[in-house]
Amino acid sequence: MWRAELALLFRRTRTQALLGVLALVPIVVASAVRFSGGGAQPGEGPQFLDQLTHNGVFAALVGLTVTLPFFLPLAVAVVAGDAIAGEANLGTLRYLLTRPYGRTRLLLHKGAVLVAFCVIATCVVAIAGIIAGAILFPIGPVTTLSGTTLSLTAGTIRIFAAAAVVGGSLLGLAAIGLFISTLTDAPVGAMAATAGIAVLSGVLDAIPQLHAIHPWLLTHYWLTFGDLLRSPVRWTAITKNLLLQAGYMLVFITAAWARFTTKDVLA
Amino acid sequence: MQTDPMNLAPDAPADDALAIRTTGLTKRFGGTAVVDDLNLQVPTGSVFGFLGPNGSGKTTTIRMLLGLVNPSAGSVRLLGRSMPEAANRVLPNVGTLVEGPAFYPWLSGRRNLTRIDAAGPDPLRTTRADRVDAALAQVGLSAAADKRYRAYSLGMRQRLGLAAALLRPRSLLILDEPTNGMDPQGTREIRNLIRAVAADGATVLLCSHLLSEVEQVCTHAAIITLGRLVAQGPLESLRETTTTRVTVETDDTERAAAVLERLGLMQIAVAGALVSAALDSQRPEDCCKALVLADVGVRSFVSRRPSLEDTYVELTGEGFDVAR
Ligand SMILES: Nc1ncnc2c1ncn2[C@@H]1O[C@H](COP(=O)(O)OP(=O)(O)O)[C@@H](O)[C@H]1O
Ligand SMILES: [Mg+2]
Numbered sequence: 001m002w003r004a005e006l007a008l009l010f011r012r013t014r015t016q017a018l019l020g021v022l023a024l025v026p027i028v029v030a031s032a033v034r035f036s037g038g039g040a041q042p043g044e045g046p047q048f049l050d051q052l053t054h055n056g057v058f059a060a061l062v063g064l065t066v067t068l069p070f071f072l073p074l075a076v077a078v079v080a081g082d083a084i085a086g087e088a089n090l091g092t093l094r095y096l097l098t099r100p101y102g103r104t105r106l107l108l109h110k111g112a113v114l115v116a117f118c119v120i121a122t123c124v125v126a127i128a129g130i131i132a133g134a135i136l137f138p139i140g141p142v143t144t145l146s147g148t149t150l151s152l153t154a155g156t157i158r159i160f161a162a163a164a165v166v167g168g169s170l171l172g173l174a175a176i177g178l179f180i181s182t183l184t185d186a187p188v189g190a191m192a193a194t195a196g197i198a199v200l201s202g203v204l205d206a207i208p209q210l211h212a213i214h215p216w217l218l219t220h221y222w223l224t225f226g227d228l229l230r231s232p233v234r235w236t237a238i239t240k241n242l243l244l245q246a247g248y249m250l251v252f253i254t255a256a257w258a259r260f261t262t263k264d265v266l267a
Numbered sequence: 268m269q270t271d272p273m274n275l276a277p278d279a280p281a282d283d284a285l286a287i288r289t290t291g292l293t294k295r296f297g298g299t300a301v302v303d304d305l306n307l308q309v310p311t312g313s314v315f316g317f318l319g320p321n322g323s324g325k326t327t328t329i330r331m332l333l334g335l336v337n338p339s340a341g342s343v344r345l346l347g348r349s350m351p352e353a354a355n356r357v358l359p360n361v362g363t364l365v366e367g368p369a370f371y372p373w374l375s376g377r378r379n380l381t382r383i384d385a386a387g388p389d390p391l392r393t394t395r396a397d398r399v400d401a402a403l404a405q406v407g408l409s410a411a412a413d414k415r416y417r418a419y420s421l422g423m424r425q426r427l428g429l430a431a432a433l434l435r436p437r438s439l440l441i442l443d444e445p446t447n448g449m450d451p452q453g454t455r456e457i458r459n460l461i462r463a464v465a466a467d468g469a470t471v472l473l474c475s476h477l478l479s480e481v482e483q484v485c486t487h488a489a490i491i492t493l494g495r496l497v498a499q500g501p502l503e504s505l506r507e508t509t510t511t512r513v514t515v516e517t518d519d520t521e522r523a524a525a526v527l528e529r530l531g532l533m534q535i536a537v538a539g540a541l542v543s544a545a546l547d548s549q550r551p552e553d554c555c556k557a558l559v560l561a562d563v564g565v566r567s568f569v570s571r572r573p574s575l576e577d578t579y580v581e582l583t584g585e586g587f588d589v590a591r
Contacts, residue, residue: 091369100358101386265335
């Protein structure tokens with residue numbers, strides 16, 4: 001049954017448009033670098049940009065770096081905020097529940113679809129990046145951040161592992177969005193609130209005086225996915241990130257469940 | 268799957284005769300009781316009209332019946348089991364149309380039905396396509412099945428909503444204003460559909476403000492106003508709560524009124540050349556004869572059986588304003 005939820009989401013023009021925009025980002029960045037002539041110097045521009053001219057597959061990593069602060073959380077906020085509030089707004093929620101589609105079951109399926117969306121969205125960025133990179137630049141063995149070299153296959157596997165980790169970084173936000181989505185019948189409000197929380201987290205993370213709370217912020221470890229491109233892989237920050245996201249999921253999915261299974265469905 | 272210990276209670280056999288039974292059902296929003304101590308009893312196999320002015324609490328009641336809204340007090344038994352505890356067992360046998368149809372605008376009618384069908388607890392995937400086609404044909408939507416719901420007219424949307432309610436064999440149909448926005452043919456088809464479903468043995472709860480609709484298809488009815496039940500029972504007995512009135516058109520209203528009064532008629536009213544009065548136990552033909560014998564010039568004599576409308580207006584008031 002959750003496959004039907006998945007089909008519903010991906011058949012929607014809005015979802016396709018979101019994924020289209022995400023795919024466009026690495027293509028635009030790679031084209032810009034290619035046609036402006038000069039590559040970037042190390043330390044200049046987004047993470048991995050300096051490597052792009054030597055190896056096209058890095059367009060995937062640049063794409064992930066560039067979409068992570070804004071486009072990806074926005075896409076997740078749209079899909080998560082819509083999860084329950086969108087059904088309520090259309091009125092379909094009352095018909096799903098009287099089929100009956102148990103409330104817990106519906107919430108779990110919506111959650112599963114969100115997880116799938118997070119991973120699919122990041123993979124779309126990675127795939128679009130690799131394709132654009134392969135067309136515009138030479139590709140070959142991947143030089144890691146530690147200076148060692150991986151075969152193209154091993155490097156590509158690392159890149160998809162990075163995409164998966166970025167997808168995992170978004171799960172906390174997705175859970176928050178799902179919870180907010182159970183609070184209202186107005187999907188746009190839920191989307192805006194969810195996106196607002198991602199932005200707020202980023203802002204707080206940038207204020208040095210608040211360093212005590214930084215390790216608990218949703219977005220704190222987001223850009224650490226680059227550690228996968230070290231040799232050997234440096235797992236510390238990635239593990240912390242995934243544990244933090246799991247914690248957010250536990251709290252907010254429980255809250256969403258408590259709210260959704262008891263609320264009056266009036267829409 | 269939940270067990271339902273209530274079903275073993277001594278009152279269980281009596282419940283079989285009732286498809287819907289609410290006891291003291293109450294819903295308060297803020298301070299106001301929108302549904303107030305409602306004891307609704309819908310006999311199994313009946314076509315039951317649930318009548319009430321706008322805002323009287325019909326939809327809220329239906330939401331409580333279906334477990335969408337938690338009652339503030341009271342209980343609901345649907346098909347002999349208590350709701351919402353037994354929702355997973357009861358609801359697969361209940362088709363619903365609550366406060367208008369609702370579908371995904373970006374999917375076709377067919378895809379919408381397919382999704383709704385798949386949301387059930389027992390998907391029966393292999394026969395899904397046939398079931399969806401049959402439901403579409405039943406409401407006359409086969410030709411528009413592959414258009415997006417966005418492009419449907421109000422009446423087509425309503426039809427699709429009914430198709431969703433009829434996707435599977437149901438022992439109870441709960442329809443909230445099913446003919447809203449439909450053309451006259453559509454309205455008639457819905458009536459026929461309801462009759463056909465009822466003939467197959469299903470119970471139908473038809474929520475409506477259209478009295479004629481209820482009069483034409485229902486065997487029973489309940490009238491609700493301001494959240495309170497003011498009458499329920501077989502249609503005949505509801506009509507009888509209001510008396511038959513006779514109306515005489517005459518040039519001598521004074522004498523006519525006197526004759527009717529002498530016969531013991533009540534609520535005598537004179538308006539222009541018309542005198543009307545409520546029969547108690549007198550037969551209309553005797554009244555007419557008495558008038559003629561008393562030399563009243565009778566231009567016309569009408570005896571009107573009360574319609575459901577009379578009962579309805581008497582119980583809910585004439586006012587046009589939404590009660591609250
Ligand atoms: N969510 C709500 N909050 C407060 N009042 C509500 C809510 N939903 C409905 N009502 C009120 O409950 C009353 C009954 O509404 P409803 O059951 O929809 O009536 P009906 O279906 O008979 O027209 C109305 O006065 C309406 O304003
Ligand atoms: Mg209503």
